[in-house]
Amino acid sequence: MGEMLIGTCSWTDKALVASGWYPPGRRDPEGRLRHYAERFPVVEVDAGYYALPSVRNSMLWAERTPPGFRFDVKAFSLLTGHPTRTAALPADLRGYGAGDPELLDEVWHRFGAALRPLEEAGRLGAVLFQFPPRFTPGPGAEAVLHRTRKRASRWPMAVEFRHPDWWREDRRERTAALLRDLGATAVAVDTAQGLPTSMPPVTPVTSPALGVVRFHGRSAAWGTGSKEDRFRHAYDRAELREWLPRLRCLASRVEQLHVLFNNCCGDAAVRAAETLRGLLEPHEAAAPRVAGVRGARTTGRAVPRSW
Structure with missing residues (x-):
């Protein structure tokens, strides 16, 4: 049975900070991260999507967390083909056009430099490449994935698709085979079902080293509306209990499983x-402050499918 690390997709979300979950005296940047890391062994840096992370912040994150703690870093929007505001770029890069290859090269370079302190400290869990809904299956998308993997060759890579066709029943095996060939982890998700944008609740295993599950909430506004509308959902025990067999199956087939809650509305996550x-047995979920845990590394070894 692999380690199951449970956490959330942000520790700095404004709604979480405003919720009162952080106690008095621990509401500054250092106090918040130390408080979070005493309670959970993994977190996602979702801020990496909105702006390039910095070397300094990565150094501080490593210093403020115990051995065994893991940061999954969400790739910057420009690296996954999302619209990127000019203001999100460093000031010295704002003169480039959005499609300029020199801009893309420099953004990749700076993103990688910012991750290095986490790598060196053994804190980097995975780099999450979440592709937009318009990223549909086909030769063009597969070529993008291969180019992305080449750029991200030294990192554990996790891939989340937002177009449901990637995991439709008649294409699942091809998608899983593609990710296995890339040595990448397929991200399983929990979202509202029955909507045009709903992702199938499948749990493919494409890397024996790492599994990732992201709980986005079950809002009927998934795929539409404001960010708050899309992620406003409080999971109840019954909804989470549904996932226990799947999580246990995944954990039995990977070295480490990251379970992350992205329903970031107040303290819901x-x-x-x-x-x-x-809900899990005490031995099933890794406790915070785990020491001496090696980072999960993805490989290209084939593993059996799991839907």
Whole structure:
């Protein structure tokens, strides 16, 4: 049975900070991260999507967390083909056109430099490449994935698709085979079902080293509306209990499983993470402050499929 690390997709979300989950005296940047890391062993740096992370911040994150703690870093929007505001770029890069190859090269370089302190400290869990809904299956998309993997060759790579066709029943094996060939982890998701943008609740295993599950909430506004509308959902025990067999199956087939809650509305994500941990047996979920844990590394070894 692999380690199951449970956490959330942000520790700095404004709604979480405003919720009162952080106690008095621990609401500054250092106090928040130390408080979070005492309670959970993994977190996603979702801010990396909105702006390039910095070397200094990565150094501080490594210093403020214990051995065994893991940061999954979400790739900057420009690296996954999302619209990127000019203001999100460093000031010295704002004169480039959006499609300028020199801009892309420099952004990749700076993104990689910012991850290095986490790598060197053994804190980097995975780099999440979440592709937009318009990223549909086909030769062009597959070529993009191969180019992305080449750029990200030294990192554990996790891939989340937002177009449901990638995991439709008649294409699942091809998608899984593609990710296995890339040595990348397929990200499983929990979202509202029955909507045009709903992702199938499949749990493919494409890397024996790492599994990732992201709980986005079950809002009927998934795929539409504001960010708050899309992610406003409080998981109840019954909804989380549905996932226990799947999580246990995944954990039995990978070295490490990251389970992350992205329903970042108030303290809903941290409460769901705490509830899920309580539903598991004590030995199933890794406790915070785990020392001496080696980072999960993805490989290209084939593994059996799991839907």
